[in-house]
Amino acid sequence: MKLHFIINPAAKNGKSLNIWKSIEEKLIQKQIPFVSHFTKKRGDGKRLVKEIVKDNGAFYYIIAVGGDGTIHEVINGIYPFHRGIVGYIPAGSGNDFSRGYYIPKDPEKALEHILNLIDKQPTFVDIGKFQGVGFKKGVFINNFGCGFDAKIAVGANESNFKRIFNRFGFGKLVYVYYLIKELFRHRPLTISVDVDDRRKVFKKAWFVTVSNQPYYGGGMKISPESDPVDGQLEVIVVHNISKFKILTLFMTVFWGKHIQMKEVTILKGKRIRIRTDVPSILHADGEYAGVGNVDIELVPRSIPLLTEFPREGAFPTVRETDKG
Ligand SMILES: Nc1ncnc2c1ncn2[C@@H]1O[C@H](COP(=O)(O)OP(=O)(O)OP(=O)(O)O)[C@@H](O)[C@H]1O
Numbered sequence: 001m002k003l004h005f006i007i008n009p010a011a012k013n014g015k016s017l018n019i020w021k022s023i024e025e026k027l028i029q030k031q032i033p034f035v036s037h038f039t040k041k042r043g044d045g046k047r048l049v050k051e052i053v054k055d056n057g058a059f060y061y062i063i064a065v066g067g068d069g070t071i072h073e074v075i076n077g078i079y080p081f082h083r084g085i086v087g088y089i090p091a092g093s094g095n096d097f098s099r100g101y102y103i104p105k106d107p108e109k110a111l112e113h114i115l116n117l118i119d120k121q122p123t124f125v126d127i128g129k130f131q132g133v134g135f136k137k138g139v140f141i142n143n144f145g146c147g148f149d150a151k152i153a154v155g156a157n158e159s160n161f162k163r164i165f166n167r168f169g170f171g172k173l174v175y176v177y178y179l180i181k182e183l184f185r186h187r188p189l190t191i192s193v194d195v196d197d198r199r200k201v202f203k204k205a206w207f208v209t210v211s212n213q214p215y216y217g218g219g220m221k222i223s224p225e226s227d228p229v230d231g232q233l234e235v236i237v238v239h240n241i242s243k244f245k246i247l248t249l250f251m252t253v254f255w256g257k258h259i260q261m262k263e264v265t266i267l268k269g270k271r272i273r274i275r276t277d278v279p280s281i282l283h284a285d286g287e288y289a290g291v292g293n294v295d296i297e298l299v300p301r302s303i304p305l306l307t308e309f310p311r312e313g314a315f316p317t318v319r320e321t322d323k324g
Pocket of ligand 1: 008009010011012013039040041042043044066067068069070071073091092093094095157286287
């Protein structure tokens with residue numbers, strides 16, 4: 001069976017193209033049949049995948065080569081057709097997907113990982129389905145956010161600074177830049193969050209993040225308890241917090257220690273409804289997803305992924321993917 005690679009040559013400031021060339025060389029060496037599809041602009045990943053899987057009956061291996069934005073588009077192209085088994089070669093600046101889904105960070109090791117799993121049983125992972133009130137709908141595989149963190153994620157992703165910072169190997173600093181910038185501009189919101197019909201209202205809420213896996217923003221462990229095969233989503237609400245403490249939170253978040261703060265509330269469930277007093281910016285896997293209110297629903301074990309999760313009860317305290 002042929003492998004279809006969806007390559008975002010612009011990811012990691014264009015460095016993903018060199019990563020792809022080394023992967024392509026390995027595939028040719030190993031005589032593995034493949035087709036390469038290059039994205040030219042935002043949205044192409046989803047469109048290309050839809051074109052591949054529209055052929056009725058057949059089943060395809062679809063491998064994303066890029067960052068979190070690329071895997072987001074690939075998942076949105078596959079769902080709800082269910083005719084693709086997904087693989088991932090990390091070639092972006094953040095690569096939170098590889099951290100959360102036990103995929104090696106090194107692209108060539110990630111290829112080996114994929115090739116070892118072909119023809120074996122893939123791991124079916126949960127995803128979140130979102131429906132904005134009066135706008136875009138789609139799915140996310142990492143996380144969905146509303147408020148302060150969405151402003152940072154979308155601002156950083158769409159900024160020219162990201163290109164400049166990436167060029168010098170300081171890609172993550174662009175998030176720090178937007179964090180400081182938004183810290184002075186952001187006005188806390190009143191947010192009502194319904195989780196499986198239980199309502200909580202937060203006054204002076206800074207942000208709400210709905211997570212399917214622990215990581216976002218290039219290694220921040222925003223939701224340490226999230227697990228993409230557990231059949232539930234974690235909702236982290238940060239509220240009633242001073243600007244100084246927000247800075248502390250964004251430092252401790254790399255170790256997941258922020259969840260001990262009294263200003264951080266964690267809720268868990270399958271159906272989540274978020275309503276804000278003032279329309280707020282939203283992100284899905286770090287990509288702009290609209291402005292306003294949103295309903296989210298967990299779709300359990302719906303995407304077959306070429307990866308292996310540790311056996312139940314055998315979760316290491318430090319994930320391999322946390323290192324380095
Ligand atoms: N050929 C292209 N030119 C410009 N942008 C593209 C192209 N193909 C895809 N895109 C868009 O580029 C954006 C960034 O891609 P991606 O997230 O994969 O890389 P990254 O930003 O380097 O990595 P990360 O999100 O992990 O930090 C996405 O919004 C995607 O839709």
